[in-house]
Amino acid sequence: MALLDIDALSVTLPGMARPILDRIELTVAAGETVALVGESGSGKSVTARAALGLFPAGADLAGRVRVEDIDLVGADAARLREVRTGIAAMIFQDPRAGISPVRRIGDFLTEALRLVGGWSRARADARAAELLAAVGLPDPERHLRQFPHEMSGGMLQRVMIAAALCGEPRLLLCDEPTTALDVATQAEILALLGRLRRERDLGLLLITHDIELAAASCDRIYVMYAGRIVETATADELFARPRHPYTAGLLGSSPPQEGPLTRLAPIPGAPMSLLESATGCAFAPRCRFAEPGRCDQAPPVLEPHGAGRVACHRADELEPPVLAHLAPDSEDR
Amino acid sequence: MPAATRRSGGRGGRGPALALAALRRLAGMATTLLVTSFLVFSSLYLAPGDPVSFLVKGRSPSPQELDTIREQYGFNDPFPVRYWHWLEGVLQGDFGRSYLFHQGVGDVVWSRLPASLLLIGVSMLLIAVFGVGAGIVGALRRGTWADSTVLLMVTVGAAVPSFVAAILLRSVFGVQLGWFPTFGNGEGALDRLHHVVLPAIALSVTFTALVTRVTRTAMLDELRREHVEVALSRGIPRRSVIRRHVLRNALGPIVTVSALLVSGMLVSTALVETAFGMAGVGSLLVQAVSQQDFQVVQAIVLLVVAAFVLINALVDLLYPLIDPRVAAQGSAR
Numbered sequence: 001m002a003l004l005d006i007d008a009l010s011v012t013l014p015g016m017a018r019p020i021l022d023r024i025e026l027t028v029a030a031g032e033t034v035a036l037v038g039e040s041g042s043g044k045s046v047t048a049r050a051a052l053g054l055f056p057a058g059a060d061l062a063g064r065v066r067v068e069d070i071d072l073v074g075a076d077a078a079r080l081r082e083v084r085t086g087i088a089a090m091i092f093q094d095p096r097a098g099i100s101p102v103r104r105i106g107d108f109l110t111e112a113l114r115l116v117g118g119w120s121r122a123r124a125d126a127r128a129a130e131l132l133a134a135v136g137l138p139d140p141e142r143h144l145r146q147f148p149h150e151m152s153g154g155m156l157q158r159v160m161i162a163a164a165l166c167g168e169p170r171l172l173l174c175d176e177p178t179t180a181l182d183v184a185t186q187a188e189i190l191a192l193l194g195r196l197r198r199e200r201d202l203g204l205l206l207i208t209h210d211i212e213l214a215a216a217s218c219d220r221i222y223v224m225y226a227g228r229i230v231e232t233a234t235a236d237e238l239f240a241r242p243r244h245p246y247t248a249g250l251l252g253s254s255p256p257q258e259g260p261l262t263r264l265a266p267i268p269g270a271p272m273s274l275l276e277s278a279t280g281c282a283f284a285p286r287c288r289f290a291e292p293g294r295c296d297q298a299p300p301v302l303e304p305h306g307a308g309r310v311a312c313h314r315a316d317e318l319e320p321p322v323l324a325h326l327a328p329d330s331e332d333r
Numbered sequence: 334m335p336a337a338t339r340r341s342g343g344r345g346g347r348g349p350a351l352a353l354a355a356l357r358r359l360a361g362m363a364t365t366l367l368v369t370s371f372l373v374f375s376s377l378y379l380a381p382g383d384p385v386s387f388l389v390k391g392r393s394p395s396p397q398e399l400d401t402i403r404e405q406y407g408f409n410d411p412f413p414v415r416y417w418h419w420l421e422g423v424l425q426g427d428f429g430r431s432y433l434f435h436q437g438v439g440d441v442v443w444s445r446l447p448a449s450l451l452l453i454g455v456s457m458l459l460i461a462v463f464g465v466g467a468g469i470v471g472a473l474r475r476g477t478w479a480d481s482t483v484l485l486m487v488t489v490g491a492a493v494p495s496f497v498a499a500i501l502l503r504s505v506f507g508v509q510l511g512w513f514p515t516f517g518n519g520e521g522a523l524d525r526l527h528h529v530v531l532p533a534i535a536l537s538v539t540f541t542a543l544v545t546r547v548t549r550t551a552m553l554d555e556l557r558r559e560h561v562e563v564a565l566s567r568g569i570p571r572r573s574v575i576r577r578h579v580l581r582n583a584l585g586p587i588v589t590v591s592a593l594l595v596s597g598m599l600v601s602t603a604l605v606e607t608a609f610g611m612a613g614v615g616s617l618l619v620q621a622v623s624q625q626d627f628q629v630v631q632a633i634v635l636l637v638v639a640a641f642v643l644i645n646a647l648v649d650l651l652y653p654l655i656d657p658r659v660a661a662q663g664s665a666r
């Protein structure tokens with residue numbers, strides 16, 4: 001049974017030309033690390049928040065979001081609280097924006113335990129100190145009394161992670177947990193998340209722009225474009241044989257972890273805004289394989305192709321060798 | 334990075350810093366008062382009208398007589414000498430004699446003080462309760478009829494000067510309905526309170542509107558902050574999030590703006606007290622100005638400036654408790 005099971009979830013805001021999320025499906029099992037990649041505005045954060053029952057205000061919802069068999073669409077406050085305090089937790093992109101600047105770190109960490117769990121101050125403080133030690137902060141007792149502005153970004157992200165661990169969650173949602181940090185700290189935080197996942201058998205959903213990072217550290221990958229999942233496969237498969245032109249473009253456009261930057265080939269054009277709608281494939285304006293006639297029909301939601309699933313009219317024809325041409329063509333640029 | 338220099342937890346080293354800040358502040362306040370006293374003294378010295386003509390009102394004194402009076406009151410001394418004498422007196426608590434009341438200025442002002450303090454105290458209470466309360470309602474019910482009502486009241490309230498409010502309240506609730514007395518201070522605690530209701534409302538209308546607006550805006554700003562969403566995502570009940578995060582963080586702007594409003598409020602007491610025939614410091618000022626009782630005018634202006642300076646100093650000193658990011662240096666803002 002999946003820890004997180006999102007099935008055909010659509011989120012539509014009135015007045016927008018297209019849904020924010022369009023029939024999303026995504027699962028995360030216990031102990032599994034799953035990546036969700038895509039450009040800015042594709043709907044990654046909205047998807048992750050849905051896993052906590054946080055939907056944009058005033059949005060129309062369709063489909064299903066389940067966390068350990070608790071249905072979150074239309075759930076009441078008590079149900080949501082149960083999920084948020086004990087089953088799933090989220091780590092946000094910018095820890096400095098995510099922690100109230102006027103309260104002490106100890107207050108932030110113990111808030112849920114004391115207000116919802118009814119823990120005593122002493123017991124909650126002890127637990128918070130324990131968690132700070134678990135995320136590798138050197139002096140827990142001191143940190144509890146500090147204010148956020150007295151800590152560095154990397155330390156604050158560790159505090160965020162400690163806060164997420166408060167309720168012993170089984171699902172950890174990480175929304176670009178390292179984007180706001182410098183490179184060295186990024187690696188430390190990722191290593192920490194990996195260790196916590198192994199130690200606690202967490203299901204991890206990692207949101208990132210960086211498909212190379214996703215391929216290197218995750219079991220499975222979902223690729224998102226304009227509110228839709230356009231391709232999913234195991235990390236190895238997706239990395240070796242991308243089938244969707246957008247995935248191939250992402251692989252071509254992200255700098256390789258090592259070696260010279262020869263493959264850097266940004267996808268031309270800009271992502272589609274919420275005010276634009278497409279009758280056909282949303283990626284068509286930027287797709288070098290777009291075929292008039294076929295691609296101005298909306299492509300199907302994910303269909304099995306090879307070892308993964310793809311949402312593209314030409315997935316059959318666009319076998320990996322064809323797409324591979326995308327990568328090494330940097331000479332003509 | 335302040336984190337490196339200001340040690341964590343912040344306890345050690347904070348005491349001396351606070352004392353130093355307080356000292357620096359006191360010196361600044363003394364300078365402000367000194368400059369004010371000079372400005373007030375010299376502007377009254379230059380003002381048209383001769384106090385001597387008031388002292389001899391109704392009679393036509395001989396030139397010798399005039400000269401004696403001038404000598405007696407020191408009017409013949411050069412300006413710096415007169416200022417110095419006056420300042421010497423003030424420093425010893427002697428503000429001179431009132432021509433109007435044939436009494437020490439200190440006694441005259443002192444006897445009027447309780448009525449004004451009661452008026453200001455009750456007004457501040459009204460402003461805090463209704464201003465902040467309405468602001469919270471507006472922000473939390475944004476876009477509903479409740480919010481529209483609040484906004485309408487803010488627009489109207491901010492446009493009504495206190496003396497207009499005073500006249501309206503007095504004629505409706507005092508004269509026509511007869512619910513409240515329309516004149517004087519009252520005798521005994523309950524009666525005094527009864528007398529102060531209408532004046533306090535008149536005095537607080539404008540300022541309540543301004544505080545409402547600031548509170549509403551600050552709350553809306555805070556509601557949008559990511560730390561609010563983080564708190565919700567951790568399962569903290571909405572009520573607690575509003576109280577502990579939204580309102581707590583909005584407190585900074587609310588307090589800052591309220592402190593700025595105090596000077597306007599002190600000035601408005603003059604008009605309101607006069608409209609309701611209250612014997613307070615404000616109506617005394619009006620009386621003293623119109624009768625050219627300059628000693629009294631000087632003392633009251635100094636008193637008002639001192640009150641204003643003191644309140645701002647207090648706010649600055651206590652501000653670090655509201656926002657720990659502001660170091661206890663007073664001048665940091």
Ligand SMILES: Nc1ncnc2c1ncn2[C@@H]1O[C@H](COP(=O)(O)OP(=O)(O)OP(=O)(O)O)[C@@H](O)[C@H]1O
Pocket residue numbers: 013020038039040041042043044045046047055056057273274
């Ligand atoms: N509460 C909301 N109300 C209205 N629109 C929203 C809301 N939340 C998100 N959106 C819109 O939905 C789209 C997807 O947003 P989302 O934050 O999920 O993107 P993202 O993939 O996480 O991007 P990024 O990489 O920049 O974080 C965006 O166009 C955004 O403006």
Ligand code: SF4
Pocket residue numbers: 244245246281282283284285287288289290291295299311312313314315
């Ligand atoms: S459906 Fe057509 S336009 Fe869309 S990605 Fe596939 S080939 Fe390109």
Ligand SMILES: [Mg+2]
Pocket residue numbers: 044045046175
């Ligand atoms: Mg995002």
